[in-house]
Amino acid sequence: MEQGAPVTAMNAIPALSEQQIRARVGEESFRRGQQCVQDGAILDPRREEMTLKARCAGSRAEPYRLWATFSGRGMVAAHCSCPVGTDGACKHVAAVLLTWLHTPDRFLAPEDLDASLERRRKGELVVLVKQMLRQRPDLELLLRLFSSANPFNPAFRLGQEVAAAAESSRPHAAIKIYGQQAEALIALRTRGHYREACRLLGRMRTVYQGLGDDELWIRYIGALRERHRGLRALKGELVVAGF
Numbered sequence: 001m002e003q004g005a006p007v008t009a010m011n012a013i014p015a016l017s018e019q020q021i022r023a024r025v026g027e028e029s030f031r032r033g034q035q036c037v038q039d040g041a042i043l044d045p046r047r048e049e050m051t052l053k054a055r056c057a058g059s060r061a062e063p064y065r066l067w068a069t070f071s072g073r074g075m076v077a078a079h080c081s082c083p084v085g086t087d088g089a090c091k092h093v094a095a096v097l098l099t100w101l102h103t104p105d106r107f108l109a110p111e112d113l114d115a116s117l118e119r120r121r122k123g124e125l126v127v128l129v130k131q132m133l134r135q136r137p138d139l140e141l142l143l144r145l146f147s148s149a150n151p152f153n154p155a156f157r158l159g160q161e162v163a164a165a166a167e168s169s170r171p172h173a174a175i176k177i178y179g180q181q182a183e184a185l186i187a188l189r190t191r192g193h194y195r196e197a198c199r200l201l202g203r204m205r206t207v208y209q210g211l212g213d214d215e216l217w218i219r220y221i222g223a224l225r226e227r228h229r230g231l232r233a234l235k236g237e238l239v240v241a242g243f
Contacts, residue, residue, distance in 0.1 A: 033094025198241040
């Protein structure tokens, strides 16, 4: 398996059963999903933290793209690009969930983006950018590009807009962006930046609450306070923000 983020208690996908999958997608989609698995229709399955992603061969020339996102309590959202996959109850989503249930080792963890880019020569990066420009803009790609923007880079604010747009469809990616940007602002050690960091932390809390993961939020903000316990001004701003 490729190297990726370690699996911990905070990002472990909950156990899944065929009964849960059947309840999520319905009997017909479940049965047809089983056939998709048997036909080898699931392509490039991968896991990114609490989200499973894959492509699935279908009736069209281009495979459908699908994802399913989990919280600590179970699956919270799913989507497929097929005509009936908006709510994630199609046979393709059923197939990827069944694949995860029975053969989780097929799901590869993506290589760290920064590490991958650092190894590429300038010419390779130019080719990569040209390939990206020839394709339809993709939200997932934007999430990766802006997740660690520098506070003094104009892209920093754009990264927040991308995260806001992703709160419903890619909540864990949005949380990651908000968290990284909040830490970058805290590192600047000014009260104004602390206030801005608290605003982003508020967005994080909202997303966590939407996922029903209040416990993870409490653990996160507790760990942040402990990491920065020596910053009295930050402590004051966290209190004002209700954290």
